[in-house]
Amino acid sequence: MNQNTYDRWDLSILYSGFDDxxxxxxxxxxxxxxxxxxxxxxxxxxxxxxxxxxxxxxxxxxxxxxxxxxxxxxxxxxxxxxxxxxxxxxxxxxxxxxxxxxxxxxxxxxxxxxxxxxxxxxxxxxxxxxxxxxxxxxxxxxxxxxxxxxxxxxxxxxxxGASAWEDLHDTLTSTVNVKYRGEDITLSAVRNLAYDGDPAVRKDAYEAELACYPQIEQPAAFALNSIKLQVLNECRLRGFASPLDQALFNSRMSRKTLDALISAMNDYMPKFREYLKAKGRALGHADGLPWCDMFAPLGSLDRKYTVEEAKAYLLNIFGSFDTELHDMVKRAFEENWIDFFPRKGKVGGAFDCGVPSAKQSRVLTNFDGAFGDIVTLAHELGHAFHDRQVFSHSIIQQDYSMPVAETASTFNEVLVVSEAIDRAETREEKLALIESQLSDACQIICDIYSRYLFETSVFEARDEEFLSPERMCELMHNAQLASYGDGITEATLHPYMWLCKGHYYSGSLSFYNFPYAFGGLLARGLYALYKKQGAEFVPLYKALLHATSVNNVEDTAAMAGIDLTDKAFWCEGLNSLADEIDMFVSLIEN
Incomplete structure (x- = not known):
């Protein structure tokens, strides 16, 4: 095993190859x-x-x-x-x-x-x-x-059926050629440019991204239509009232909890639009924020980080929280658990995969050195820490449901960025960190709400019609407009988000959207407990993660005294984000 190459993960813990x-x-x-x-x-x-x-x-x-x-x-x-x-x-x-x-x-x-x-x-x-x-x-x-x-x-x-269509989507999005400034690059690489400090780079990259989708929109639309129809037919055969009811059952989550969550999110959409418009003003836009500038860096965090610097950054933060988390992250870097960089043929985005046979995890990222990539690493290593807590269960009792799957990952994000904000020494650094946290929060609230609305509309429409790429784009536009409102310049909305997001292309995991909001807001609630209880919180946190694979979500949260069916709980987390939005607007205006 090559150590400290910081490039490709080591799979020898499984097999040396297919000829092993x-x-x-x-x-x-x-x-x-x-x-x-x-x-x-x-x-x-x-x-x-x-x-x-x-x-x-x-x-x-x-x-x-x-x-x-x-x-x-x-x-x-x-x-x-x-x-x-x-x-x-x-x-x-x-x-x-x-x-x-x-x-x-x-x-x-x-x-x-x-x-x-x-x-x-x-x-x-x-x-x-x-x-x-x-x-x-x-x-x-x-x-x-x-x-x-x-x-x-x-x-x-x-x-x-669905499994093959999902593979087709992965192949299409990982191999499509994107023409960016005269060069062929991957889709994940061009999407990473959304975090670049140069507005011309962001704009050109966004236009190049949108221009690549017509090459693959027809087969992708066939894939999505086929998967969603299969899910609808399966639900009818099994006796589920809808794909959403099936998703809730598989999530070990009640409809009452989801309704409380979605209602709270909807109430706070105007507040997030304030953030988007304020960011737009900071970047010189009078009528909302253009989509291409959604991830534009503000403040002084436009620097690029090496993998070694990302490692040091994370270990510094996690070391003050828990030795077990710190040591696991150190192993992940030093024992090649992580496949870091984008390359042709590699899938986009990031994910964690627990490896129960070795009691380890493997993490895929498309690392480009932005601060957001450090947060992504924290997120995926949070999943790995969750894996670690359930490895002590038998193999058939290690699966936790979608909503709690995003809890440890998002807790890591909040831990990293919140502590970084507290340590910020200058206005520019503080602005950059708060903006980074709000940018991520906007994704798990506004973007997730739009995805939830889009998937709902697709299931409703698919029962009656085959959805063309144009129809998919129309439904995506409507969902984004309902979520982002006047916070994003309408003419710049992303009509092809249905194509680039792999979450829609699963026959077994419908509505893989609300779990991100659930996990994000639950994580903020748990973080608030940590700030109150200090070191006493850590054993409770680990016990809660350990329980997620052998409990429903309501009983798991109750271990921490949380009632998930109470809208007020979700509003508490959203209100803490509203306070950060006010702080952000104040920094922008002053």
């Missing part, structure tokens, strides 16, 4: 485990309930451990090179293998859901009690299961 004998051995082992699961399903009606539960858990853990390791390797290889045909082939092979588990898993889950003595068995068996949430959730999920054969058919069809 260990990889073939794991595939063979997974095939045997899948066959054993089928045999168990065939005997489900004749095995004593307690024995069936233990054998189901054991088999599930074995399949999950192997599938996780294999899928993670293929997916991480593909993420850094979407032309990697070995990765694509391996993903297809694994999907086909796992599709064989759909029917027997349905049989076993239905058998478990019919156990009238399930609660009694859980309470009387110490080993089963450790899996109480997992087993009771199976009982709830069984309400939406199809028949054994239907689940098998759906799993098979999904390989060439």
């Amino acid at each position: 004998p260990a990889l073939k051995a794991d595939i063979d082992d997974m095939a045997r485990a899948i066959e054993e699961g089928k045999q168990l399903a065939a005997l489900a009606g004749s095995i004593p309930h307690k024995d069936l539960l233990h054998r189901y858990i054991d088999n599930n853990e074995r399949v999950s451990t192997l599938a996780d390791k294999l899928f993670i390797f293929a997916n991480l290889r593909y993420a850094t090179d979407t032309s990697d045909m070995e990765a694509t082939a391996m993903t297809g092979k694994l999907q086909a293998m796992l599709s064989e588990t759909a029917a027997p898993d349905t049989v076993l889950k239905q058998a478990i859901s019919r156990m009238e003595d399930l609660d009694e068995l859980i309470e009387s068996d110490a080993a089963l009690k450790d899996y109480a949430f997992f087993l009771r959730e199976i009982r709830e999920e069984s309400k939406y299961l199809l028949s054994e054969n239907e689940e098998k058919v759906f799993a098979l069809m999904n390989i060439s």
